[in-house]
Amino acid sequence: MRGFDVTLVEQGNLTHGTTGRMHGLLHSGGRYAVSDQSSARECIEENRVLRDIASHCVEETGGLFVKRPEDDEEYFQEKLEGCETCGIPAEVLSGAEARAMEPHLAEAIDKAIWVPDGAVDPFRLVVANAASAVEHGARVETHSEVTDLLVDNGEIVGVEVEHASGPGLRVHGTEGGREEIRADHVVNATGAWAGQIGDMAGVDIEVRPSKGVMTIMNVRQVDTVINRCRPKGDADIVVPHETTAILGTTDEEVDDPEDYPEERWEVDMMIDTLSELIPALEDARTIRSFWGVRPLYEPPDVGSTDPTDITRDFFLLDHDDRDDLPGMTSIVGGKFTTYRMMAEQISDHVCDRFGVDAACRTADVPLPGSEDFSVLRDYMDEFGLQSPIGRRSVERLGSRADEVLDTDGPNPVVCNCEAVTRAEVQDAIEGSGSDLNAVRIRTRATMGNCQGGFCAHRLAGELEDRYDEPTVREAWDELLQERWTGQRHALWGQQLSQAMLNYALHATTQNRDRDPADAPESVDFAAFDAGPTEAAERPGAGDTGVATDGGRDGD
Amino acid sequence: MAIESEVVVVGGGLAGGFAALAAAREGADVRLLSYKQSTLAQASGLVDVLGYAPDSDGPAADPFEAIPLLPDEHPYRTVGVDGVREAMAVFDEVTDRYRGAHTDRNALLPTHGGTIKPTARYPAGAAAGVASDDRDALLVGFEALVDFDAPHAAAHLEAAGVPFDVSGATIAFPGDLTADAKVTRYAKLLDEDTPVETPTGATRRARGALASAVEPHLDGAERVGFPAVLGDDDPAAVRESLAAALGVPVFEVPMGPPSLPGLRLEDDLYAALDAAGVSMETGNPVVDYEPDGDGASEGRIASVSIDRNGASIPFAADQFVLATGGLVGKGIGSDRERVEEPVFDCHVPHATDRYEWFDTDVFGDHDFARFGLPTDGDLRPLDARGGAEFENLRAAGSVLGGYDFAAEKSGSGVSIATGHAAGAAAAEAVR
Numbered sequence: 001m002r003g004f005d006v007t008l009v010e011q012g013n014l015t016h017g018t019t020g021r022m023h024g025l026l027h028s029g030g031r032y033a034v035s036d037q038s039s040a041r042e043c044i045e046e047n048r049v050l051r052d053i054a055s056h057c058v059e060e061t062g063g064l065f066v067k068r069p070e071d072d073e074e075y076f077q078e079k080l081e082g083c084e085t086c087g088i089p090a091e092v093l094s095g096a097e098a099r100a101m102e103p104h105l106a107e108a109i110d111k112a113i114w115v116p117d118g119a120v121d122p123f124r125l126v127v128a129n130a131a132s133a134v135e136h137g138a139r140v141e142t143h144s145e146v147t148d149l150l151v152d153n154g155e156i157v158g159v160e161v162e163h164a165s166g167p168g169l170r171v172h173g174t175e176g177g178r179e180e181i182r183a184d185h186v187v188n189a190t191g192a193w194a195g196q197i198g199d200m201a202g203v204d205i206e207v208r209p210s211k212g213v214m215t216i217m218n219v220r221q222v223d224t225v226i227n228r229c230r231p232k233g234d235a236d237i238v239v240p241h242e243t244t245a246i247l248g249t250t251d252e253e254v255d256d257p258e259d260y261p262e263e264r265w266e267v268d269m270m271i272d273t274l275s276e277l278i279p280a281l282e283d284a285r286t287i288r289s290f291w292g293v294r295p296l297y298e299p300p301d302v303g304s305t306d307p308t309d310i311t312r313d314f315f316l317l318d319h320d321d322r323d324d325l326p327g328m329t330s331i332v333g334g335k336f337t338t339y340r341m342m343a344e345q346i347s348d349h350v351c352d353r354f355g356v357d358a359a360c361r362t363a364d365v366p367l368p369g370s371e372d373f374s375v376l377r378d379y380m381d382e383f384g385l386q387s388p389i390g391r392r393s394v395e396r397l398g399s400r401a402d403e404v405l406d407t408d409g410p411n412p413v414v415c416n417c418e419a420v421t422r423a424e425v426q427d428a429i430e431g432s433g434s435d436l437n438a439v440r441i442r443t444r445a446t447m448g449n450c451q452g453g454f455c456a457h458r459l460a461g462e463l464e465d466r467y468d469e470p471t472v473r474e475a476w477d478e479l480l481q482e483r484w485t486g487q488r489h490a491l492w493g494q495q496l497s498q499a500m501l502n503y504a505l506h507a508t509t510q511n512r513d514r515d516p517a518d519a520p521e522s523v524d525f526a527a528f529d530a531g532p533t534e535a536a537e538r539p540g541a542g543d544t545g546v547a548t549d550g551g552r553d554g555d
Numbered sequence: 556m557a558i559e560s561e562v563v564v565v566g567g568g569l570a571g572g573f574a575a576l577a578a579a580r581e582g583a584d585v586r587l588l589s590y591k592q593s594t595l596a597q598a599s600g601l602v603d604v605l606g607y608a609p610d611s612d613g614p615a616a617d618p619f620e621a622i623p624l625l626p627d628e629h630p631y632r633t634v635g636v637d638g639v640r641e642a643m644a645v646f647d648e649v650t651d652r653y654r655g656a657h658t659d660r661n662a663l664l665p666t667h668g669g670t671i672k673p674t675a676r677y678p679a680g681a682a683a684g685v686a687s688d689d690r691d692a693l694l695v696g697f698e699a700l701v702d703f704d705a706p707h708a709a710a711h712l713e714a715a716g717v718p719f720d721v722s723g724a725t726i727a728f729p730g731d732l733t734a735d736a737k738v739t740r741y742a743k744l745l746d747e748d749t750p751v752e753t754p755t756g757a758t759r760r761a762r763g764a765l766a767s768a769v770e771p772h773l774d775g776a777e778r779v780g781f782p783a784v785l786g787d788d789d790p791a792a793v794r795e796s797l798a799a800a801l802g803v804p805v806f807e808v809p810m811g812p813p814s815l816p817g818l819r820l821e822d823d824l825y826a827a828l829d830a831a832g833v834s835m836e837t838g839n840p841v842v843d844y845e846p847d848g849d850g851a852s853e854g855r856i857a858s859v860s861i862d863r864n865g866a867s868i869p870f871a872a873d874q875f876v877l878a879t880g881g882l883v884g885k886g887i888g889s890d891r892e893r894v895e896e897p898v899f900d901c902h903v904p905h906a907t908d909r910y911e912w913f914d915t916d917v918f919g920d921h922d923f924a925r926f927g928l929p930t931d932g933d934l935r936p937l938d939a940r941g942g943a944e945f946e947n948l949r950a951a952g953s954v955l956g957g958y959d960f961a962a963e964k965s966g967s968g969v970s971i972a973t974g975h976a977a978g979a980a981a982a983e984a985v986r
Contacts (some may be wrong), residue, residue: 264910268891410699410727410734422701454811457668461704469669469710484917491913492889496923499913500882501597503924507961509599509811511606511672513918514962516663517714519612525718527616528673529662530687532654 001365002351002358006138007181008130009161011145011193013438015126017257018191019336020441021292023214023248024241025225026050026058026118027337030065030090032312033082034075035232039312040086042338047116049340049363050125056369056398057125061240063117063225064098066109066277071230079229080113090115102222104280117225119241122336123441124396127431128367135368142438143170146190149200149328150180156201156319156327158182169433171467172474185350188330189342191295192257198330203323205330209257210294210307212249213266215489218285218449220245221278228277232308235273243418243448244287247274253307257293266291267489285494287451288486297333314342316349369398389419396444397424414462415455417448425462434467436460436479452483453502457510473517480506557858557871560586560834561985562978565841565859565898566878566886568593569967570952570974572824573642574876576649577978579831583985585978586870587833588861590840593821594884598966599809600783600816601664601681602646602653604639605631606673606964614673618968619659628957630969633932634976639968642975646676649827650820652791654682663687665694667703667782667810669711673964677809678816680790683778684806686712691720693776694808695769697728699736702810703782724772729753729764738815741784745793762793766800776803783807783816790819836870839863841879841898854945859898874947874981877901877928877936878974881953887926894926896954901928901936901944904956918962927956934977947984949977 010016029043051058067076083090091114098112099105130140143164150158158181165174188197191207198205220240228236234250247270254260267289275282296310304310314334320326331346344360351358394401404427405411411423420443432438436459439445445459446452452459460476467475491499507513516523562578564571567589575587606614608621615621622631622639631639647656653676655662661673663686671686684692696705709723730744730751744751744761751761759767769779779797785807786793798805809816828835839861847855858871879886879898888897894905894912903926906912912923928936934949951973953960960966 264908271891412699412701412734414701455701457811458701458704460668461701461707464704464707464710469707469714472707473711473714481917485915488910488913488915491923492891492909496889496912497882497885500923503918503921504883504961504966505597505811507918508603508672508964508966509601509666509809510668511666511670511964512668514607514612514614515670515715516614517670517711517716521613522716523613523663523671524616525663525687525716527660528614528687529655529658529660529685530689531662531682531685532657 001136001361002347002356004350004356006133007183008133008138008140009144009146009159009181010140010142013142013432013435013441014130015123015441017193018292018295019122019126019339021214021290022122022336023237023239023246024119024122025237025239025337026120027335028063028115028117029086029088030063030079030083030113030115030117031227033086033088034078036312037082037086039335039338040082040088042341043335044086044088044116046338046341047118050120050337051118053363053366054120054125054128054370055366056395057121057128057367059119059240061117061119061224063115063227064093064102065113065115065227065229066098066105067111067229068106068108068276069110071228075231076111076113076229083113083115088115102224102226104221104278105226106277106279109277113229117227119225119239120336121242124369125367127442128369131368131431141167142432143435144179146197146200147178149186149197150182151201154325156186156325159186165433170435170438171433172435172471172478184327185353186328187346187350188328189346191332192293194295194297194330194332201319201325201328203319203325205317205332206297206300207332208296208298208307208310209254210296210310211252211254211260211291212294213262213270213289213291214249215247215267215270215289216241216287217245217247217281218287218495219243221280221284226277235269238274238278242444247271247281251294251308254293260291260293262289262291262489286490287449287495289489290486295332295334314338316345318349369400371399389413389421392419393421393424414458415443415445415448417450417455418444418446420445422462425459429463429466434463434471434475436463436475437482440479440482446479446483450498451487451502452479453498453505456480456483456506473515477512480512557869558586560584560870560872562586562874562876562981563588563859563870563872564876564878564978566880566884566952566954567835567837568595568878568880568884568952568970569824570880570954570970571876571878572828573645573971573974574878574951574978574981575828575833576645576831577975578876578982579828579833580645581979581982583982585833586872587828587835588839588841588859588870589835589837594880595817595821596814597812597883598814598817599666599811600678600814600820601672601674601809602655602676602820602967602971603673603964604643604661604675604968606661607962609963614661614663616661617659618661618675626957628929630930630955630958630973631965633930633934634972638976639972642972643675643968645975646971650823652679652819652823653677654679665708665712665780665808667708667808669708671712671715671717675968678807678819680783680785680794680807680816681809682806683804684780684808686715686717688778689718690777691775692778692780693769693772693774694721694723694780695772696723696725696782697741698725699728699732699734700738700741700782700784703808708808722772722774722776724769726768726772727754729759729768730761738782738784738810738813739787742787742815745784746786746788748796762796763800766797769801773801773803778804778806780806780808783810783814787815787819790815836861839868843867844899845869855947856899856945873985875945875949876974876977876981877948877950877954878952878970878977879954881927882923884953886952886954896928896936899936899944899948901950902938903928921959924959924961925956927954929956933980934973949981951977
């Protein structure tokens with residue numbers, strides 16, 4: 001938008017790292033109103049910006065800080081005052097008023113503070129940002145891992161990337177390859193991976209990755225974000241998200257953002273502790289859990305021992321000033337809600353370096369999907385969709401609804417749990433290649449109750465028009481494995497039943513586990529039954545009650 | 556006062572059905588208590604006996620040869636090869652519309668994802684589709700039916716090396732179906748041969764219009780496969796009309812839920828139960844039982860009760876068969892701490908840490924797939940010490956443990972064989 005020729009490289013899908021592994025909270029800043037007021041101020045400012053530029057990614061749920069009798073009254077007052085100081089609208093509710101708003105809240109809750117928290121879909125938001133970048137001329141390469149920084153004469157002059165499947169959209173089976181991308185300046189915005197990138201050029205970037213679990217319920221027990229009003233602690237937030245509610249979280253420092261234990265106690269704690277706020281959670285169904293790694297950064301001289309004490313603020317590291325290594329700037333720390341502000345600062349920094357005067361406009365220009373957004377028309381009739389499906393499609397697509405839903409031919413539902421139609425799936429395939437996990441994050445297909453049990457093969461079928469059979473099969477299997485990975489943390493009660501049903505559907509009916517097409521040895525078809533003889537198979541026999549082949553000849 | 560029967564069967568799926576049928580045929584007075592629709596609607600309608608032998612990569616050509624290779628705790632080892640054969644003979648007798656009994660060999664059937672799978676019995680409607688038949692095939696899908704993508708299925712079959720040429724075509728199903736029409740809507744149009752409007756604006760009957768839409772794609776194909784929506788009331792007549800119009804045999808490709816072939820099998824089973832004089836009580840769950848007060852050394856069950864709108868209604872019997880299904884049918888339940896059998900609280904072996912219940916690979920060796928009751932040689936559930944839980948309770952079908960029906964493709968066969976054996980043994984014990 002400011003005139004640079006830009007290439008974005010991402011090691012996996014868009015949102016692969018921490019972004020796709022957050023709880024979906026659009027912070028009002030209330031959570032930091034006591035402990036970290038500068039973060040709180042940034043949050044409320046960006047909260048307002050995102051409601052405006054990305055309205056189709058945000059649900060304005062509001063949030064409550066609820067207090068149980070054992071929670072500190074003084075802290076409650078500090079929270080209220082902190083919100084006021086930081087310019088966060090806040091209102092005190094009695095326990096009864098809070099329960100009138102959210103009937104599942106525990107009887108014991110004695111009061112609450114309302115704040116303008118919201119829910120945000122990180123996938124939709126990032127895809128919209130990438131689409132906007134492409135519209136402005138950027139090149140976006142997913143599944144392209146940075147393998148080295150190119151250094152020439154003590155200056156960083158580009159990156160070497162490994163494309164998993166060739167440049168452009170990801171297509172399974174396409175040969176990958178290395179590419180050197182030369183650039184006047186490299187921006188390292190890799191979050192928890194920032195240290196690894198720094199290592200490639202021998203600079204120290206002290207990221208302190210900290211893991212947190214999030215447990216997804218199969219329904220929304222609440223329509224408002226519920227925070228527990230106490231200083232800090234694990235398992236203190238529930239965020240309504242699309243058809244689900246997400247419970248969070250823990251905060252444990254880890255060494256490697258890609259290799260850390262996902263532990264049973266973390267899931268148990270979410271359910272046990274948050275049941276104190278919402279008793280219905282105790283016996284509710286969870287569909288999966290996932291972990292994210294916070295990209296926390298702390299200047300080396302602070303030395304916090306507890307990750308919960310590390311600031312959520314962000315830092316710009318100019319490696320020229322800091323390490324005598326021109327050509328690269330890192331942006332570290334921060335949080336999802338303030339992503340745009342971080343991007344603005346680093347863009348300002350780069351503009352400054354290259355003498356570009358153009359001002360940043362990202363706080364004002366709506367993202368694709370939120371342009372001129374009015375859903376007053378009757379999309380359901382217009383696109384022949386049943387009303388709940390039409391409503392959800394249009395909520396997801398925002399101002400792109402016309403462009404995506406106006407197709408020739410029928411537009412059946414592909415994913416029933418999340419009401420995703422063929423048109424949306426085809427639009428996502430167009431944007432992301434044969435990668436069904438990329439289709440998933442764009443559409444929410446397979447993200448509901450059945451976790452792909454009933455629709456994974458349908459999504460595979462939707463790839464058929466554009467990709468050959470081995471590509472489709474590989475994409476299909478990859479989706480099944482990805483869906484399994486998170487469900488493993490929810491395997492009891494109804495979700496264990498669901499898992500067994502999915503396993504039975506996929507392994508029994510579809511023989512996906514032992515598909516002869518995947519086997520190295522071909523099947524000896526002649527050794528199997530070639531069908532009843534012609535005589536036994538008179539047309540019309542059988543269904544009319546005439547037994548024709550009850551005998552056994554022992555072959 | 557409890558309703559009295561000689562044998563009470565709890566569970567109305569394949570296992571419960573075959574238990575009730577076997578007991579009734581042995582002359583017992585049988586009552587079958589069934590809560591919800593069986594899981595047959597979820598199944599493809601193919602009736603597997605054993606598709607894969609243990610430690611073997613490829614499909615098993617002969618399931619009966621593979622049964623003795625199974626581990627001791629497998630339910631097939633309890634009933635034995637002869638027990639399986641005997642039960643399958645009853646199956647063949649009561650389900651006229653099934654094929655495959657002319658040989659011991661498994662057939663390889665194409666399914667809706669385009670994978671072939673081994674199975675022992677298949678609906679007559681699927682018979683012309685078997686993959687060992689070398690006639691060239693055309694698969695036809697319908698634009699709005701997302702469960703079956705014919706070109707993908709055809710290419711997938713070719714990737715498996717089937718001994719015939721196969722192509723796929725996607726056509727618009729004639730008639731004014733909405734984009735999300737249920738499979739039963741397609742079936743009904745074809746059953747009733749309803750007049751429909753064709754793309755040219757003419758009005759024709761559905762079967763003829765469908766055949767005309769398929770004809771341009773035939774291209775020398777010697778058989779034509781459709782998704783399994785070809786009629787519900789009279790599928791044979793629908794196939795016959797289409798075959799006559801196209802001049803080649805027509806078959807159905809088995810699909811996932813809701814599965815018409817599965818529902819047709821359920822119809823056949825219930826007709827057989829009716830004919831055998833089994834009393835049915837459907838729509839309410841069995842929630843509890845009363846032990847016999849006699850104080851015998853091995854416990855006995857006096858009655859089970861269903862919950863009907865909050866009222867507890869007891870059903871007394873001399874012998875009981877538990878056929879409530881596995882994790883899917885909720886015959887096996889679980890919470891974060893344990894796995895249980897909810898009606899009689901029979902012992903279900905399982906690891907105490909729930910993270911040991913599964914494998915990290917989606918199709919790995921999952922413990923949960925084998926959750927269920929261990930039994931003695933008479934199919935009586937065993938307690939943790941290895942004694943019978945109740946002297947007069949037998950178990951059948953997926954409530955049994957020790958086998959992974961999904962991996963070995965044995966679900967229907969185990970249900971039929973153990974159901975039959977448990978029902979016959981219960982009737983024997985009454986005498």
